Amino acid sequence: MTTLQDCRAMDAADPLAPLRALFELPPGTVYLDGNSLGVLPAATPARIARAVREEWGQGLIRSWNEAGWFDLPQRIGDMIAPLVGAGPGELVATDSTSINLFKVLSAALSIAQAAAPARRVILSERSNFPTDLYIAQGLGRLQGAQLRLVDEPGAIAAALGPEVGVLMLTHVNYRTGEMHDMATLSRAAHEAGVLAVWDLAHSAGAVPVDLHAAGADFAVGCGYKYLNGGPGAPAFAWVHPRHAGAFEQPLSGWWGHAAPFEFTPDWRPAPGIARYLCGTQPVLSLRALECGVETVLAAQPLGGMAALRAKSLALTDLFIALVEDGCAGHGLSLVTPRAHARRGSQVCLTRSEGAYAIVQALIARGVIGDFRAGDAQLPDILRFGFTPLYLRFEDVWQAAQQLREVLEGGEWRRPEFNRRHAVT
Template identity: 65%
Template sequence: MTSLNDCRDRDAADPLAPLKNLFDLPQGMIYLDGNSLGALPRAVPARVAQVVAEQWGRDLIGSWNSAGWFDLPRRVGDRIAPLIGAGPGEVVATDTTSVNLYKVLSAALTLVEQDEAGQGQSKQGIAGSTCTPRRTVVSERSNFPTDLYIAEALCRERGWNLRLIEPHEVQTCLEPDVGVLMLTHVNYRSGAMHDMPAVTAAAHAAGVLVIWDLCHSAGAVPVDLTAADADFSVGCGYKYLNGGPGAPAFAWVHPRHVARCWQPLAGWWSHAQPFAFKPGYEPAMDITRYQCGTQPIISLSALDCALDVFTEADKLGGMAALRSKSLALTDLFIELVEAQCPGQFELITPHEHAKRGSQVSLSPKGTLPSDSAYATVQALIARGIVGDFRAGDAQQPDILRFGFTPLYLSYENVGMAVQGLQQVLVNKEYALPQFTRKQAVT
């Protein structure tokens, strides 16, 4: 079994170890929750202070031009683009994931309807020609709830159907009535990762458009939307991109689709001539048409600064190196849990590297009470080991969820985290009243 000294030796040989110094992490904390909220990059407070005191406080409205505020969503999008396999001018950092999903899903529904209308006109007069209307959006039942809520609302509004499936049904669900497949690349509960190129190819072969949510992928695992020939994508800026709570999200639309239809939130920032102030809407011909209204410049500036960390990571091997360390960290965590807490947890996250994101999810089993996940996480937090809990239901168990961000986590962190978990079990701290689900403060 790997010892703490072995972990320290691995840290000493880790070429990415200097990146941890770019973050301001609380002393004595092992932070395994970067898949919910990324840690604070050290340079961000000074950048925000400069934007507030100088750009806003001193230069006021002049900063729209002198500081380039109006172009900031596009510039930040260009910095995210290499992390998700997009080209320059193809990504915009704007709004929230939910709002961006509403935009791209609405656009996808419109494209399907437009294509059907065109096909219908071309078949007029042909005896016996029939075509099943594509009026179904397919997504996973375990997808992140906001994605499902947005899809449900749009389907109700547009007269479409929402069909929920299990992960193993993804490539067998593409029936003639399906128009759009909406998936999260890495599942927020299990950490399971889809084969994006294979799923996208299967969908396109069936005449289905694909939307990918990259909230648990961008900055954590290599993504290549262009190579996968995806249609639309959205993602957030506050998890592995470390942009801060509520950081702007991003949207990507394949260039072949950008100018084919309006997105529904036609605000002035998406206008072809936003400062002409014309009464009629003329959408921009590029990705800026997926903006809406005035953007949160301070938050965008924080995200812009946070992305400097990836510039430094590029000097040390970029996303390939980060992915290699992520897999090594998660492999080590799984190994140590199985060795030090034998028979006490079921691994929910896939063992296979190709199917795993950058997190590990466990559910209690063996002698552990099935409802002990919450209390176990709370006991760990009390020890300075921060993971998180996700409640289950009739179909899914409660889980302990741990995110592994290779930018600032060490192998020693992993070893100490599992030692802490072992002590929680040995001491039965999960049974202490201050950690029970009813009494603990979340």
């Protein structure tokens, strides 16, 4: 069994170890929730303070030009682009993941129906992140489309019938950590005459993504998880260049106009990805996101996403092994795939009783993960995210040790750990 000393030796040999200094980590905390909210970058407070006191306070409205506020969505989009295999000028940081999904899903469905009017079905998984399903349902009511769900990943390809216009999937499943083969499923979609829309919320900054090589058509992603942009950070939208000018997105706000400061009464879409902007961007939030993306880009000289991925797999392999060895007989089951090609950057465990309370007991001990409710297919889930930018192998050992102690001592049965909070 791997010892604490072994983990400290691995940390000493870790080429990515210096990146931990880029973050403000609370002392005594093992943070395994970066797949829900990333840690605060050390540079963010000063960057936001400068934006408030200098750019806003002194520059005032001049900062739209002088401080570069105007094109922040495109510039930060170009920073994110190489992390997901997009080219310059193809991606914008804007709005929320849900709003961006509405935009790209509407465009994809319109393109599909223009080619074949009978293609009125959006195909997805029942276990997809709920906001994606809700957005698809709402869009379906507006555009006369229908959301159809499959229960298993293996059923996706067979469900790509002639009535399907769009395949909408999340690359890494939020509850299980299972990762789809984006290239294989995008190719299957195209062979069936279907467009592929991908949600990268649990992928961008965590696992290597190459949208062009995978043949994706549209993608959206989150700015506050592995990109460390802060709570509610702007998300991003990407459209393959072959589609960027093919259709107008439905939220035709002035920032997506070809010339917003001409103030004409009729909307004229901007060329390319800029038409997927909508209203005025949140400058302070974008400044925070800028810092977050810089932390991921800081890994580029150290091996980039390939190095982050290798460490992520090593961290999750270690956690799985330590939990299975130290917590055997306590009712935990692994639902995250063991195969590296099918695993995101998280480990999810199920337990038929007490999953929520166990997570709360861990949080009280300084090990922060989160809980996701089960359903007919899966019991309740203890979810642990692994961000290799700042996590150490020693942290993994400590987390597994704390989990063993919580289970062995029955600590999770205490009343205070069984009271549900609004956010789980």
